[in-house]
Amino acid sequence: MAAAHPTRRTHRWILSLVALILAVLTTGVCALPAAAQPTGNGTGAAGPKFLKLSLDSVTPTAITESSDPYFVVSGTVTNIGDRVVDDVSVRLQRAAPISTASGLRTSLRLDQINYDVAGEFRDVADRLESGQRKQFSLTVALSADPDLPADVSALDITTPGIYPLLLNVNGEPAYGNQARLDDARFLLPVLGMPTATATATEPPASPAVPISPDVPPVATTMIWPLADRPRLVAGIPGSVDSYALLTDDELASSLTVGGRLDQLLSAVESAVKSDGGRDLAGALCLAIDPDLLLTVSAMISGYRVLASPSDPDGPTRAGIGTQSAENWLDRLRTLAPSMCTVALPFAQVDETALAAVNDLTLTDRALNGPADIVDSLLSVKTLRGVSLPDAGTIDTDTANLLAGHGFTTTVLADNAVTPLDGMSTAIGARPVDDTPESANPDVVRLPDVTLATAADSPPLTDPGLRVATFDIWSATALAAVGSHPPTPSFTPEQVRYDVTNDSRAARLQDALGAITWTALNPQADRPRSALFMPPQQWGANRDEATALLGQLKLLFRNNLATPRTFADLIAQPAEAQSYELNYLTKAADEAVPREFVDPVRAQAHRITELMTALAEVPQQELSPRAFLTPLRDDLIRTLTLSDRRSGGQPDTMAQRRLEQTTHTVDELYQSVSVLPPGGVYTLASEQSPLLLVARNDLPVAIRVEFRIDAPAETKITEIGEQVLPAKGTRSFQIPTEVSDSRNLVIPIALTTPDGVPLGNAVTVSVRSNAYGQALAIITACAGALLLLLAGRRLWHRFRGEADPADEGFDPETRRRVNRFRRARKREMHRQEDR
Structure with a gap:
């Protein structure tokens, strides 16, 4: 048999190699979806991502007794991969209701196997091309019913609670198998069970008795922050006629209609006005950054904006937010007097860094000054004696700083303090960054931090600094609401994750569940109270803020919560148990570095x-x-x-x-200096004054003193403290005695009355017309000779003898001289008579 042609054998080898490569690639690709399966909270393991699932809305956001017995979940599926995905479908799953406070966070990281009650998959799209998206809606019943339509799933929810839900999307990528490609997690608050219905679309013929939790209401307080990052350009002292200069004009956008600060203010305005707003106004307290108010107030008078924020000396342009700033500030002035108002520390300052700086005047401006600023610009009386640190945790030095500046209470995260004895108590002790299941009392005391009192004040009943605590789980959830959400420093490390992987709608649902959990879950080791603390620079928009305020009103209406003013909270007695500070490590990591x-x-x-x-x-x-x-x-x-x-x-x-x-x-x-005279300064005599000119370029008057390092040959009399006028010069005569006719160099400078140098020192070259010591000797000798000669003449006259000095002097000449003198005197008299 003939051998195969060499070319054909080569072709067969090439085909076999290609088939082998394709088989390996196909096997690898088929395994990719399994590697891409999410591991919780919408984040997947290492590997390619094919679909992105986002929650768009939940209607209604909370279930009550008067709700329909079903709700609608809307979302969007987007193909973010590089290949098509077929047979895209979604379903809703739920886990058991949250039974611990930490579960508000940990339940969002559970694997999907823990969401053991699942609905049916519903088709979304037969195929999604790369970059294509598709919206969908799922109608979900709370409990199963045989008459439910085929496209409605049930989640078997029969009791009130906060339920973790998982929205799961499956699909089949090209070259792969059907698999779970992404998920979205969120919380559903169920305040009460609705009446039973026959179907999801028709009301029941005879309503059943609703189910509602039988628990005492929660005393509720909420801080509503209005703050912004620092915007004013640094290094510009005060003046009477200059424009404010801002680093950028983002604040104008924030203040205008639809901006962040406009929406936060609008939400409160609308909420407190609806139904009189009595309950809500009593529970809310506006927390206002004084730096924001100063900036907005400066914008009203006209302002400029840097063309480049990184070039403070570069060109500027006119700001566009003058009218928006005026409107926003007027609205705040109208609202603030009707509500509790408290001033935040200036510019969200790091109080631990402020304590390390330890400058009395700077601290007073940062901590005590804000209340005066807010009172002045808003015509209100803010709540005094309470500090709200931005980090929610402080160290001992900071606590002593607050106590020394008149603060009796500070507001901290409930894991920022621990019992002083370090042992568990009824309300539970916690190590740093642990995940506690119990909360501290509303107000605790720090006996190791003693309040400052005036000498004539009576002794305090409780001299220790007090701490009002807020719940870290609701605060963490509130911080995630809105744009650019941070994870607060007080959030325990083991439950930190990137919340931006969740949609804004999902994060809002989590916050609604967090502020509702305490009302639905009475705990023996938890107080029946809540202080809700959003971050100071909050990014919630109007819809999100309105939903949160609406949830509070819903709790009030259903007698699950009752409003408690912030003043009442901080005025209540502190827990008898002594506590100590627990400065959290994450806050220390995020603090201002010591190098500043x-x-x-x-x-x-x-x-x-x-x-x-x-x-x-x-x-x-x-x-x-x-x-x-x-x-x-x-x-x-x-x-x-x-x-x-x-x-x-x-x-x-x-x-x-x-x-x-x-x-x-x-x-x-x-800007304050002595003007150099130039050349050599010549004194008319040895006691002539030294003339100096000082200039003050500052727009305010200043008190100065001259510092003159006089050489040994010169004696200069100090003229003491002098005042230089604003934007002006002034001449001074410095009493000076010079005992040398040589050129003398005298250094002259200006200082403050405390001796701090001002401007640059100058040197003055001085020369005196005096002859110094030689002149004194010559003058003395001449005087002595004069006395000797006069005494000699008198001696001869008393003895009746002619003075030998007159010998040889002609008497006739003497008579002629005398006649000339008399004639001259007569002529002078005639001239005077004329």
């Missing part, structure tokens, strides 16, 4: 030294305080926590702000 502490302290000290030298003048438009306070504000903004959660470059921004402020302070000190 020393420079901020140094500049704050220099500003204080300059402030003590400035003079209050009645005719002066600008006061020293108004002139220098903006620079102090810039130092506080350097210590802000706001930029540290924006995902930008917080250290770079803080360093730039610090450098701008430092540069301005340097210029202020250089």
Whole structure:
């Protein structure tokens, strides 16, 4: 038999190799969907992603006795892969109702096997091409009913509670098998069981008795923050006629209709006005950032915006938010007097960094000044004596700082304090970053932190600093609502994850469930109270904020909660058990680095030294305080926590702000100086005054002293403290005695009354017309000779002898001289008579 042709054998080898490669690739591709299956909270294991499932809405967001016995879930499936996906379908699953507070977070990370009650898969699309999306809606009944339509699933929910739900999407990618490709998790609050129905679309013929939880209402308080990141450009002292300069114009967008701050304010306005808003207004307290108010107020007078935020000395443009700022501030002025109002620390300052700086004046501006600012700009009386740190946790130095500045209470996360004895109590102790199942009392005391009292004040009944605690689980869920959601520092490490993987609708549902859980789940070791604390720079829009406020009103109407004012909360007695601070490690990681502490302290000290030298003048438009306070504000903004959660470059921004402020302070000190006279200054005599001119380029008057390092040959009398007028010069005569006729170099400088140098020192070359010691000797010798000669003449005259000095002098000549003198006198008299 003939051998095969060599070319044919080669072709067969190539075909076999190609078949083998295709088989390997097909096997690998078929296994890809399994690797891409999500592991919880919408995040998948390492491997390619094919579909993205997003929750769009849940209607209604909470189930009550008056609700329909079914709800509608809407979502969107998007093909985010590089190949088509066939047979796309979704279904809804649920897990057991949440029985512990930590379950509000941990249930969202459960594997889908824990969502053991599942509905039927419903088709979404036969095929989704790469980049294509498809919306869908699922109608879901709470409990099974034989008469339910075929397209309605049931989840067997029969009792009130907070239920974790999982929306699951399956599909078959090209070259793969049918598999679960993504999921979305969220919470469904069920406040009460609706009446039973025969179908999902028709009401029952005879309604059944509804089921509702039989628990005492929860005393509820909610803080409503209005804050923004620092926007004013650093290094601009106060003035009477200049425009404010902002780093960008994002605040204008936030204040205008549809902006973040506009929507937060609108939601409260609408909520408290509807039905009189009595319950809601009593439960809410506006927490306002004074830095925001100062910025908005400055915008009303007209402002400029940097063309490039990274170039503070570059070109600027006119801001567009003047009218929006005025409208927003007027609305806030109308609303604030009718509600509880409390001032936040200035510019969301890191209070631990502020304590490390330890500057009295800077601390007073950051902690005590905010209440005065809010009161002045809004015409209200804010709640005093309570501090709301942005991080929700502080260290001991910060606690002592607050106590020393008149604060009796601070608001912290309930895992930021632990019992002093370190042992479990009825309300439970917690180690750092643990996941507690119990909460601390509403108010606890820190006996190791003693409040400051005036010398003439009576002793305090309880001198320890008090801590009002808020629930970390609801606070974590509230922080996730809205755009750019942060994960707070007090959220335990083991339940932290990227919440942006969830849709905004899912995060809103989680928050609704979190603020409802305590009302539905009475715990023996938990107080029947709740303090809800959103993040200070909150990103919730109007719809989300309205839904949350609506949930509170729903709890009030169903007698599951009762409003409690913030003032009542912080005024209630503290727990008898003593507590200590538990400064959380994550907060320490996110705090302002220590490298900013020393420079901020140094500049704050220099500003204080300059402030003590400035003079209050009645005719002066600008006061020293108004002139220098903006620079102090810039130092506080350097210590802000706001930029540290924006995902930008917080250290770079803080360093730039610090450098701008430092540069301005340097210029202020250089603005007061002695003008160099130029050339050699010649004194008319040895006791002639030294004439000097000092100039003050500051817009405020300043008190100065001359510092003159006089050489040994010169004696200069100090003239003491002097005042230089604003934007002016002044001449001074310095009493000077010079005992040398040589050119003398005299260094002269200006200082504050406390001796702090101002401007640059100058040198004055001085030369005196005096002859010094030789002149004194010659004068003395001449005087002695004169006395000797006069005594000699008198001696001879008394003896009646002619003075030998007159010998040889002609008597006739003497007579002629005498006649000439007499004739001259007569002529002078005639001239005078004329």
